Amino acid sequence: MSWLVPSLPTWGRSTPASSSTSLIPDEEDIDAPPPFPLLNSHQRSSAPTPSSTPSFSIAPPSPPKANGNDEEEPSDLNIAIVDAPLGDMLPPVSTTRKPNFGIQKGGLDPASNGLNGAEKKPDPVKKKKGKVALTPGHSALDWARLTSSGQDLRGVHGFQRVTLAELKEHNTPDDAWSVFNGMVYNITPYLPYHPGGEDEMMRVAGRDGTKLFMLTHSWVNLDFMLKECMVGVLVRG
Ligand code: HEM
Numbered sequence: 001m002s003w004l005v006p007s008l009p010t011w012g013r014s015t016p017a018s019s020s021t022s023l024i025p026d027e028e029d030i031d032a033p034p035p036f037p038l039l040n041s042h043q044r045s046s047a048p049t050p051s052s053t054p055s056f057s058i059a060p061p062s063p064p065k066a067n068g069n070d071e072e073e074p075s076d077l078n079i080a081i082v083d084a085p086l087g088d089m090l091p092p093v094s095t096t097r098k099p100n101f102g103i104q105k106g107g108l109d110p111a112s113n114g115l116n117g118a119e120k121k122p123d124p125v126k127k128k129k130g131k132v133a134l135t136p137g138h139s140a141l142d143w144a145r146l147t148s149s150g151q152d153l154r155g156v157h158g159f160q161r162v163t164l165a166e167l168k169e170h171n172t173p174d175d176a177w178s179v180f181n182g183m184v185y186n187i188t189p190y191l192p193y194h195p196g197g198e199d200e201m202m203r204v205a206g207r208d209g210t211k212l213f214m215l216t217h218s219w220v221n222l223d224f225m226l227k228e229c230m231v232g233v234l235v236r237g
Contacts, residue, residue, distance in 0.1 A: 132197035143193040147228040153189045160184065160232030167234065171206025173198065177231060179208040180222050184231040208234075 162184045170177035176188045187205065191198040204212055213222065
């Protein structure tokens, strides 16, 4: 049943100490695979010492030389990839300077921004905007949790048709309605969650806040954020 054994060449098998060192397969084992290289092959005849056991293993990497001289006798078995330290395989650092198109660190080239080298002053018309420190438990994630909790955030039953006069009455922090894009929202629940602060939000309480909202942060998805706070639609009357 020796055909079940992985077909290693006979010279690769460990032979019992008592058996002969001959390369000729055991006469009793008629199923033994042929030796490789074949006994009469050119490869075998050109081997330097026929008596020695052939070895095809890759030579282990040689230790780094203390004198720093890395030069070594070239050898087809001593593969350079095994030997090379990882750092040597990294691509070389580019010495090419990247173009900066006249832009200096910290902004545009003063010569090209019309300031004739003068320091750029902040625009006095634009008010500095800023986020406020929200009280614990009032992050954007907390708001998302609240709106998906099923809790009533509208404060009204059903979809309302709200007149302007009605809207104006809802202008206190405890009862604040505002209009965005024609829809009326109860903004009271959102006040402590607003990154811009409650005071900014209260500027639009009881009135249409669309313009201020869009001027401040048109990128904010209000429809999605306040969909659970929708009271109804603004109507004439
Ligand atoms: C109910 C409607 C509103 C919602 C849902 C809302 C939502 C938000 C959100 C999500 C941010 C953070 C934006 C970001 O980090 O990019 C923010 C910031 C801010 N909001 Fe509002 N906002 C509303 C109305 C308003 C109004 C009416 C004002 C009034 C001016 C205002 C003023 C601000 C300010 C000043 C900031 C800070 C902007 C910054 O960080 O530079 N928001 N708001």
